[in-house]
Amino acid sequence: MNDTEVDYQNNYIRLNRKELINIMNESMSSSRYQHVLRVEQTALKLADKYDIDKEKVSIAALAHDYAKERPDAEMRDLIISENLELDMLQFGNNIWHGPLGAMLMKNEFELEDEEVLEAIKVHTIGGPMMGRIAQVIYIADYIEPKRSQKGVEKARELADLDLEKAVTYITGQTLKYLVKNKKKIYPKAVETYNTWVAKN
Structure with a gap:
């Protein structure tokens, strides 16, 4: 994948x-960092295809896993101290790192753009009313080139046709994966499913 570099000009972040x-x-392991770079490049391809703000997409993609490798104890303390x-405390890092990452990016780097913060916050569980930046990061995180889970090729095909599909x-x-593997399902993930999938 040829790297696309975005020149930040709009002061979304300092x-x-x-x-x-x-x-x-x-802030993260080498393997996590490489994943983040792949997500950014995948997201930028989608942004180019669907005429979406590349600067916002780049920031959200690069920052989406900022809190992923923080110690659990630190993350629990932040959930409590930041109200x-x-x-969320009943769940684990997979649920925590999106909302905490958005909060930390806002607090530490003065990231104020609501579309970018939403994309970081909901990139794992989605949301009923996801904006287009959030949709792009949600998809790119799932389909980046090293992903090999069941259904990823179909997801890549759909991403090339229609973001919402x-x-x-x-x-x-x-949701199928979580149910099949008897994993606890965060209620907001069910809200995403009810809005996007269970439309009848």
């Missing part, structure tokens, strides 16, 4: 792309 990349590189939804398919696949 960092340029290189500075943001360096922060992510220092986030306490029902891809979101619907990915949401259905995710």
